[in-house]
Amino acid sequence: MPARPRCFSRLRSGSALLCAIVALLLTGPRTSLAGSRVLDADRHHLRIEGPREWSTFPETPDADRLEITFAANARSTEQSLRLYQEDVKQSWRVTLNGTELGRLTRDENRMVVWFPVPGGTLVDGENRLVIEQQTSRRSTPDDIRVGEIVLDDRPLSETLNESTIELTVHDGDDGKPLPARITIHDERGVLQTAGATSNDHLAVRAGTIYTSTGTARFGLPAGTYRIFAGRGFEYSLASQEFNVQPGESIERTLRIRREVPTEGYVACDTHVHTLTHSGHGDATVQERMITIAAEGIELPIATDHNVQIDHRPFARERGVDRYFTPVIGNEVTTKVGHFNIFPVPADAPVPDHTGENWPDILAEIQQATASPVVILNHARDLHSGVRPFGPARHLDVVGENLSGWPIDFNGMEVINSGATQTDPMQLLEDWMALLNRGWSVTPVGSSDSHDVARHFVGQGRTYIRCDDTTPGQIDVDAAVDSFRAGRVMVSYGLLAELTVDGRSSGETVTATGDEIDVDIRVLGPHWVQADRVELFMNGVKIRETAISAGDNSLPTGVKWQGRWTIPRPPHDVHLVAIAWGPGIDGSYWKTAKPYQPTSQDWQPRVFGCSGALWIDADGDGSRTSARTYAERIIEDVQGDLPALLERLADYDEAIVIQAAHLHRLAGGSPIDPRVQAAGERLRRGFRRYFEAWRETQQARSSAAAE
Structure with missing residues (x-):
């Protein structure tokens, strides 16, 4: 009797009928190897009731x-079951x-996964295989593709070790030999x-092996494969294709080398979890040590939830x-935001995470640990019903908390590769608005990795200016000082490396002439492309240029370099x-889809961001924020x-x-109406402010009505 795949849906009987017709067309079991049987040769798009996730699905x-x-x-x-899965x-349970x-x-990622079928599971006569999402009252629809299901007579250990x-x-x-990530296609x-x-x-995970x-x-299994080897962002990617026959044993060597010039910077991941101590994800603490070494992270911060x-x-x-040099940290996980703190003294008490406002929580952190670095994590994500930088709580264009809570953290994630945004520019704009407000906040890249391979450690990372010659003995105090100063x-x-007069991120340049020369280098390995570079002044884009691939005149690891000459501004910026x-798209470093998408459409992007470099244009020897200038003007005009x-x-x-x-x-x-008669820059600034303020009022009204 042939295998009959059937697609069941209480709401979509037409689709079920179509699948049944396709099943009837299968004339019988097909075999690809002796002892294997094709139960379903097709791929099926499944989703429980609800809206689709992505426009790439029907x-x-x-x-x-x-x-x-x-x-x-x-x-x-025992036998073994093989199937294809995607997205x-x-x-989803397989029974x-x-x-x-x-x-x-x-x-x-697209992957072939295997399951052991214990002896005694199959019965004489009709058998039923079901793949379905585990559902509850608040289940989230999940568009997936699954199929190409094969039952193999051999036990799993034999099937996967055919060669x-x-x-x-x-x-x-x-x-x-070098620690590395191995990816198998x-x-x-x-x-x-x-x-x-x-x-x-x-x-080890499906299709991925990290080696220390x-x-x-x-x-x-016997077949044709391509194996990739890499070591995170700084290294090249090597690959080799080969075919293996049943019983064959082969040896292969792949060579990779450092391509991205990051001398004088330490690769830091400020947001690293383990299953062992956070209780979710899949990476044990022992596996995490291997993945950190293999992804080239030199300063990993242990930030399991509410533990040190x-x-x-x-x-x-x-x-x-x-x-690498491990650092004790903590993701202080509260109802009103998640804060990564480090370094934490080994004997420090764990901060109380039950506070309900930032001033109390941040005061508790300092009292318990005196941690010099406090980072606001994933500020646009919803956790415990709270979105810290959502419009109900935060007026983004002026960098101000609507409850009047001060911004007493000194870092914020602008990229969390385990919780990416639909609009990757949004958190960058939020950070630059905090600078305009006068807060001293360092931009942070992190992975928030809980897994071995899915959202892997070090994909998002922060480069801190610090001696990196001995990765196992990083001067943590020096790294912290650089981080707090914004030298990242x-x-x-x-x-994106930004310099003016030899000074870079976190530093201040006193303007002396009528023009300022801004030098920029865009860096990356050969397997990443760059297509655009932009320059922002006080959060407003003032220059951009397209980057063409294939400029062989540039050194290895440099995608673009150039100089922009800009007029000296009339005030500090x-x-x-x-x-x-x-x-x-390659599964050796795949950019993840948004964690909490705001649209079914999504354009995957990579990016690099400099820290802020300040221009002391008024010559007073200090950095003056946009907010401070606005306060002075408002005081002078007295409401006129x-x-x-x-x-x-x-x-x-x-x-x-700000004004x-x-x-x-x-x-x-x-x-x-008098604003509308003003110049374009004034009209645009007032309009941007009004639109953002109106959004906060609407969001707060909606929240109050719930």
């Missing part, structure tokens, strides 16, 4: 679950005759599960302590450079709108926005 799925019935004989010995975010074989791997590969990853410069470019398990030097020693031995963990003993145990660059696939490029508009004519849009806010607080109207 509006209407095939069904909400997949059911396959097939005839078989009972077996007392799995929620929990055979009511027995759970396992769950689909939560991963957006053997001995792989070594060498440093292309000194020839020594089949001939279609789909991740292939390997016959290996995590051990003292390997961390540069060597890995693993099995694969020292990773140094685990790094020594795994023999990777020479590759943020990377999510690229770096901060400069920020941002470089952009297309997202990475025509005088305010006249004074603002010499100032930039950021100062106009519009202060004018409204003093009883004025940001939409006064």
Whole structure:
């Protein structure tokens, strides 16, 4: 009797009928290898009731679950089940005759996964395989594709170890083995599960093997594969294709080398979790040590939720302590925001995380730990019903909390690669608005990684200016001082290096002439492209240029370099450079889809961001924020709108926005008709402020009505 795949949906009987017709067209089981049987040759789009996630999926799925019935004989010995999956975010259960074989791997990548079928699971006659999302009252619809299901007579250990590969990853410069990430594709470019398990030097997931020693031995079913080796953002990517036959054992060597010039900067991931201590995700603390070494992170901060963990003993145990310097931290996880803190003294008490406002929480952090770094995490994400920088709580264009809570943290994530945004510019704009408000806040890139391979450690990272010659002995105090001063660059696939008169991020340049020369370099490995670089002054874009690929005159690791000459501004400003490029589709470094999307459409991007470089244009020897200039003007004009508009004519849009806010607080109207008769920059600044303020009022009214 042929296997009959059936797509079931209470709401979409037409799709179910179509799937049933397709099933009837299957004339019988097809075999690809002796002892294997194709139960379903197709791929199916599944989704429970609700709106689709992404516009790349059809509006209407095939069904909400997949059911396959097939005839078989009972077996007392283990068999194995292979299937294809794609874009799995929620929990999907795979059952055979009511027995759970396992769950689909939560991963957006296309992959082939395997499940053991215990002896006694199959029965004589009709058998039923079901794949369905685990649902509850608040289940989130999850568009997935699944299918190409094969039942193999052999046990899983035999199926996945039909051939053997001995792989070594060498440093292309000194020839020594190097910690690395290994990615395995089949001939279609789909991740292939390997016959290996995590051990003292390997961390293994479907299609991905991390090695701390540069060597890995693993099995694969016979076939054609391409294997990639890399070591995070700074290194090249090597690959090799090969074919293996049943029973064959082969040896291969891949060579990678450092390409991105980051000398004098330490690669830091400020947001690192483990299953062991956070209780969710899949990376044990032992696996985490291996992945940190293999992704080239030199200063990892342990930030499990509301605990303070020292990773140094685990790094020594795994023999990777020479590759990085672990730092004790804590993700203080509260109802009104998540804050990463570090370094935390080993004997410090854990801060009370039950506070309900920022002043109390941040005071508690300082009292308990005196941590010099406090970072606001994923400010645009919703947790415990609170979105810290959502319009109900935060007036973004002026960088102000609507409850009057001071911004007493000194860092904020502008990229969290485990919780990316639909609009990657939004958090960058939020950060620059904080600078305009007068807050001293360092931009942060982090991974928020809880997993071995899904959202991997170090994809988002922060480069801190600090001696990096001995990764296992980083001067943590020096790194913290640099971080607090803003001497950083943020990377999510690229770096943007900004200098003026030899000074860079976190520093101040006193303007002396009529013009300022701004030098920028865009950095990245060969496997990442850059297509645009931009320059912002007080959060407003003032220059941009397209970047063409293939300029062989540039040094390795440099995508673009150039100089922009800008007029000296009439007041102090901060400069920020941002470089952009297309997202990475390859599963060796795939850019993740948004964590809490605001649209079904999404354009994957990589970027690099400099820290802020300040220009002391008024020559008073200090940094003066847009807010301070606005306060001075508002005090001088004493509510006289025509005088305010006249004074603002010499100032930039950021100062106009701050002045519009202060004018409204003093009883004025940001939409006064006299504003409309002013110059374009003034009209634009007042309009931007009014639109943002109106959004906050609408959001607060909606929240109050709920």
